[in-house]
Amino acid sequence: MMNTNIDRKTGTISRRAVLKGGALVGTAFALGRVGWASANKQASIPNVRLGNGVMMPVLGFGTFTLKGDVCTESVADAITAGYRLIDTATVYQNEEAVGAGIKKGGIDRKSLFVTSKIWVDDSGYERAKKAFQTTLDQLQLEYLDLYLIHRPHGDVQGSWRAMEELNAAGKIKAIGVSNFDQAQLASLMAGAKTKPVINQLEINPFFQETGELQTVRAAGVQPQAWAPFAEGRNGVFKNPVLEQIGKKHGKTVAQVVLRWHHQRGVIAIPRSSNPEHRRENLAIFDFSLDAEDMGKISALNVHRSQFPEWT
Numbered sequence: 301m302m303n304t305n306i307d308r309k310t311g312t313i314s315r316r317a318v319l320k321g322g323a324l325v326g327t328a329f330a331l332g333r334v335g336w337a338s339a340n341k342q343a344s345i346p347n348v349r350l351g352n353g354v355m356m357p358v359l360g361f362g363t364f365t366l367k368g369d370v371c372t373e374s375v376a377d378a379i380t381a382g383y384r385l386i387d388t389a390t391v392y393q394n395e396e397a398v399g400a401g402i403k404k405g406g407i408d409r410k411s412l413f414v415t416s417k418i419w420v421d422d423s424g425y426e427r428a429k430k431a432f433q434t435t436l437d438q439l440q441l442e443y444l445d446l447y448l449i450h451r452p453h454g455d456v457q458g459s460w461r462a463m464e465e466l467n468a469a470g471k472i473k474a475i476g477v478s479n480f481d482q483a484q485l486a487s488l489m490a491g492a493k494t495k496p497v498i499n500q501l502e503i504n505p506f507f508q509e510t511g512e513l514q515t516v517r518a519a520g521v522q523p524q525a526w527a528p529f530a531e532g533r534n535g536v537f538k539n540p541v542l543e544q545i546g547k548k549h550g551k552t553v554a555q556v557v558l559r560w561h562h563q564r565g566v567i568a569i570p571r572s573s574n575p576e577h578r579r580e581n582l583a584i585f586d587f588s589l590d591a592e593d594m595g596k597i598s599a600l601n602v603h604r605s606q607f608p609e610w611t
């Protein structure tokens with residue numbers, strides 16, 4: 301399904317064409333066919349119902365750059381703090397440490413939601429199947445909740461066929477993509493037996509991807525934000541507009557940003573190696589941004605990726 305309503309000011313198409321990756325979206329409160337905030341609480345974090353009926357926490361823990369013991373301890377503590385969604389990827393080279401953290405977290409596997417991603421080197425039917433098994437072995441898990449194609453390079457259709465089979469066999473509960481633009485998403489969907497339920501994209505207050513959010517939702521796909529804080533780039537944690545909104549609500553800039561993602565219907569996966577930050581980032585369900593706040597944050601959009609080196 302092609303989107304005819306793209307926000308060309310975002311520069312999304314040219315960026316994506318070069319990157320061959322990421323697209324996502326979510327404009328305020330319009331949740332399309334995806335069942336945002338549909339009841340069910342897990343810890344204190346609400347779930348969203350994905351297009352295939354699987355429930356997914358609306359806030360999770362990212363693990364990019366976390367390695368070794370720091371990674372294991374961070375994941376274990378995140379679980380203790382209340383996170384249930386843990387996001388990793390083969391290319392992060394930390395699946396073993398994440399798996400150890402999951403074990404150390406010590407809660408029932410069924411109450412966790414674990415995501416990993418297939419890297420471009422492993423694209424294609426046979427390689428994808430092998431890569432998935434390696435991921436499971438590293439994580440010491442029997443199944444994944446979500447498996448994503450990390451970037452739209454290589455034999456995407458072959459990878460997808462393997463993922464469809466693993467999904468049908470119950471080894472993956474939900475399958476999706478990351479960094480797919482609207483054309484890439486449409487092309488995958490056209491030949492797919494099983495539709496992707498997630499598109500994980502760069503989204504932050506400086507790169508809001510409003511048009512992309514609409515496209516993704518129109519396709520029945522749930523948007524998810526990577527680098528929800530833009531990894532701290534562009535002075536996000538010291539931004540005066542975000543500070544002023546935080547002061548108004550008695551909240552930090554990080555909490556304002558995560559609440560903004562939530563109110564746009566976007567799943568965020570902030571990463572932190574700091575236990576206090578991890579807890580701070582969970583405390584976003586006890587306040588709301590009003591229309592004025594949302595408008596001020598909209599005005600921070602510079603329509604440019606904060607990660608030009610990846611495009």
Ligand SMILES: NC(=O)c1ccc[n+]([C@@H]2O[C@H](COP(=O)([O-])OP(=O)(O)OC[C@H]3O[C@@H](n4cnc5c(N)ncnc54)[C@H](OP(=O)(O)O)[C@@H]3O)[C@@H](O)[C@H]2O)c1
Nearest residue numbers: 362363364478526527528529530531554570571572573577
């Ligand atoms: N699909 C993709 O292509 C893709 C690409 C990139 C990332 N991801 C995923 O998305 C996740 C999140 O993105 P990210 O890790 O790149 O960046 P991020 O979550 O936007 O930012 C992480 C940075 O924010 C800081 N931070 C976190 N909470 C804070 C708080 N409350 N106050 C102040 N600073 C805070 C962290 O520092 P401290 O450690 O000091 O708290 C860290 O430096 C990744 O970990 C990964 O799982 C996916």
